Amino acid sequence: MMNRREFMTMAAAIGAAFGVGNLPEPVAAALRQIDPQTIPKLLYLQGQSCSGCSISLLQAREPTPLTLITRYSQLVFHADLSATSGSQAMDLIERYIAGEAGPYFLVLEGAIPEKMPTACKIGDKSLASLLESAARTMVGAVAIGACACDGGIPGAEGNLTGAVGLPKFFAQRKIDKSVIQIRGCSVHPDWVWQTVVHLVKIGMPELTEIGSPKLFFSRSIHETCPRYHDFQQEIFAAKLGDGGCLFQLGCLGQQTKADCSSRWWNGGQTWCINANAPCIGCASPLFAKQKNMPFYRMKKRKT
Template sequence: MKGKNASKPVKSFRRRDLLQVGAALAVHFGLGRRHAEVMAAGLDRLLSERPPVLWLQGLSCSGCSVSFLNTHEPGPLEVLTEIISLVYHSTVSATQGEQANEVIDRTIQAGDYLLVMEGAIPAMPEACLIGGRPLTGLLPEAVRRARAIIAAGTCASFGGIPAAEGNPTSAMGLEAFMESVKLPTGQRLVNCPGCPVHPAWFVGTLATVLARGYPKVDPVLLTPAAFYGHSVHDECPKFYYWEKREFAEKFGDEGCLFKLGCLGPLSHTDCPRRQWNGGVNWCIRAGAPCVACTSPDFARRKDFPFYRKGEEVHAVAYKEEDRLEAAQ
């Protein structure tokens, strides 16, 4: 797809081009070629409608925004200028101050936009202000009037690092926040966890929601089945070693990383197939155990491995039995 179509503005695509792009997108997002027609129809609709996207940030490091900007095929420029209409984003938008408040208010009043939430939501109102106004005051109406809502990243989905044990703000994920203010989540909220969220998981979900409506999700985690349907362990290239019970004893050894604390059995994503940075590498191929960055428990407990340092082998903050049971 790159090369032939890359320099061509997306809006100039004809039906045959759309089908080609739809097929490439379907394969790229791991949906299979049979979704090409659906993707092409969705793209057609997107290009004519350019639905507004309101992107709010709570307690976050902006890592998921950076990851989103690393999207390729389609690239960030195409997504931002041709496929969606990003009306507001705290770090990408040039709009500031009162003008930013006006854009947010106007968008919410008009309704029917896609709301993207990045970062956790603090129960303490003064812990997160947007244009001087508490996020907790703005968010219920923003959620209520949205066509659909995507939680981008683990912090927005489940609380993540800002909601770690002992945090003073009582931070939570969007689903927990919506429940706390009695807003329904069913068929509206899609969780796209990851620390950060993979650009393909996010852009693929965004395209699917806009083109086809609410996707098939895990009934408990609300994660799209297309990207979060299998455990890392199930598709891991080191599964061969796991089956033979050949374990690495220290970093750099051959063998399954289970004894070095791998949480692949507890994490559901397509990292082994998709990899990161355009398919260059990923955690386990780089010799690092999976830390289950997409799981609801990620980084929540204060004894989570990456809060500690100086240990040769990180004892994991999960019960051995739980990891073993998930790995079977």
């Protein structure tokens, strides 16, 4: 159980993270005890997104989300979680982006509408203009989810906004900033928080050729799948819900690298293939890219 001192420290850190002003003196005193140099500040912006990744992040089990945004990082702004809003929020965001509030990591959830900048604005500024400015001041960036990495669902073939992910957005402007890319629709909370803890405790994690932490994205779903033996034996499911390999129902485990088969989802309750659903490739850079590539497909019938 938390003692009083720990409680005050935690309360102070939450106050700082969420922009709560006018702290009572004991809390403010506790806040002064925290060495802000030792925890990275995360400025969390959202573009074209459904907020699903944010919801997923809050399902972290151990450490808890509260610990993660106070002890291991300091979430200086998040549109869904911060108490700050309106002009106060914009002042906060702009102070960081102007480089007036110290070092910070930019975290982006959601895509950027390249062809229609007004489709995504924060305050009176387009997301694109904020990101261009942030590129000059941030320490590094973390792209969270399929949308922020590659455009995701907003970037599906035929979309009108020209949605792109952060790496492409930077590349098109010749901005040379490292972006840690954590794919998934949504992301697994462990993938994000363990990356943050790695950044704090150890430093930059080793990345794959597509900028994702090797810790989670080195091996394909297919090669670690418990149904791989069925695939080799050509025992295929004929419809959703069947046992057997799901390849003929559209499983994209072969082209998707993630550790879902060992990590599992929903607090370790299950994961896609355990629930008899094909891997739809949500952690692949090709996710949702093609119109003629539905998530689920019917097994071809013999004529």
